[in-house]
Amino acid sequence: MNIALLGYGKMGKAIEKIAVDREHEITLKVDSKTTSFELDNVDVAIDFSIPTTALDNITQCINNNVPVISGTTGWLQDYDKVVALCKEKDGAFIYGSNFSIGVNIFFELNAHLAKLMNGLSSYNVSMEEIHHTQKLDAPSGTAISLAEGIIKNYDSKNNWTLENPADTDIEITAKRIEDVPGTHIINYTSEIDTITISHEAHNRQGFALGAVLASEWIVGKTGVFTMKDVLNIK
Numbered sequence: 001m002n003i004a005l006l007g008y009g010k011m012g013k014a015i016e017k018i019a020v021d022r023e024h025e026i027t028l029k030v031d032s033k034t035t036s037f038e039l040d041n042v043d044v045a046i047d048f049s050i051p052t053t054a055l056d057n058i059t060q061c062i063n064n065n066v067p068v069i070s071g072t073t074g075w076l077q078d079y080d081k082v083v084a085l086c087k088e089k090d091g092a093f094i095y096g097s098n099f100s101i102g103v104n105i106f107f108e109l110n111a112h113l114a115k116l117m118n119g120l121s122s123y124n125v126s127m128e129e130i131h132h133t134q135k136l137d138a139p140s141g142t143a144i145s146l147a148e149g150i151i152k153n154y155d156s157k158n159n160w161t162l163e164n165p166a167d168t169d170i171e172i173t174a175k176r177i178e179d180v181p182g183t184h185i186i187n188y189t190s191e192i193d194t195i196t197i198s199h200e201a202h203n204r205q206g207f208a209l210g211a212v213l214a215s216e217w218i219v220g221k222t223g224v225f226t227m228k229d230v231l232n233i234k
């Protein structure tokens with residue numbers, strides 16, 4: 001496949017390595033110095049850029065009938081616009097806050113634990129995410145997905161917040177520490193004990209491999225999908 005990399009930073013470079021190992025060709029690389037780009041000769045585009053450019057990049061792909069994998073976080077206020085455009089143009093689109101297989105299993109574990117804990121009022125749930133110091137957004141996209149997974153399955157929480165939590169909010173603590181690729185920790189704490197589940201990425205390979213697997217999967221399809229579809233998680 002011919003792949004366009006929209007964003008050629010830490011993730012773009014990790015994706016390039018895995019894509020080339022899997023015998024794909026990178027036919028376009030876009031970074032902050034690129035003033036405009038054409039999507040000729042591109043089978044699929046992978047956007048890992050910055051929150052303020054993701055919507056324009058994705059829109060250009062869909063308007064040019066190029067399937068697009070979106071890993072950029074921090075732009076989700078515009079997600080519904082992309083879904084509408086994708087439907088209108090019969091395009092193909094996947095957003096994933098986290099493309100690693102491990103985190104997608106962790107999403108399922110998180111939802112299941114929230115169901116088990118639902119109604120146990122002696123426990124309070126909270127979350128911590130830790131990332132490298134260059135990260136532009138907080139909380140992480142993954143933390144938001146995890147909070148949404150709890151809210152859907154756990155009646156006493158209906159929102160998340162980074163500060164001053166009300167009883168109905170999940171408090172997320174976002175820490176920034178040099179070189180940490182991505183750690184997410186969920187705690188259910190009572191006076192008696194704490195139940196913890198966590199996922200710790202050791203490097204960026206899992207995110208990059210997941211994005212390439214999603215790219216291979218989406219070519220030839222139309223619609224709005226998630227990693228659950230790619231990994232066939234029921």
Ligand SMILES: NC(=O)C1=CN([C@@H]2O[C@H](COP(=O)(O)OP(=O)(O)OC[C@H]3O[C@@H](n4cnc5c(N)ncnc54)[C@H](OP(=O)(O)O)[C@@H]3O)[C@@H](O)[C@H]2O)C=CC1
Pocket residue numbers: 006007008009010011012030031032033048049050051053057070071072073074096097098099100134207
């Ligand atoms: N969903 C997932 O699994 C994961 C998501 N992410 C997310 O991916 C995004 C990128 O992360 P990361 O690679 O670490 O960040 P980097 O800062 O290393 O890379 C961002 C890249 O975007 C480029 N860029 C800036 N402006 C534009 C533009 N207008 N069009 C295209 N590219 C542009 C930058 O250019 P330049 O190099 O010139 O500055 C840089 O190459 C973040 O939102 C992060 O949260 C990260 C890991 C996993």
Ligand SMILES: O=C(O)C1=N[C@H](C(=O)O)C[C@H](O)C1
Pocket residue numbers: 073097098131132135139140141142143181182183
């Ligand atoms: O910026 C990062 O690095 C990461 N971003 C994603 C997020 O916001 O959840 C995924 C991963 O945690 C790494």
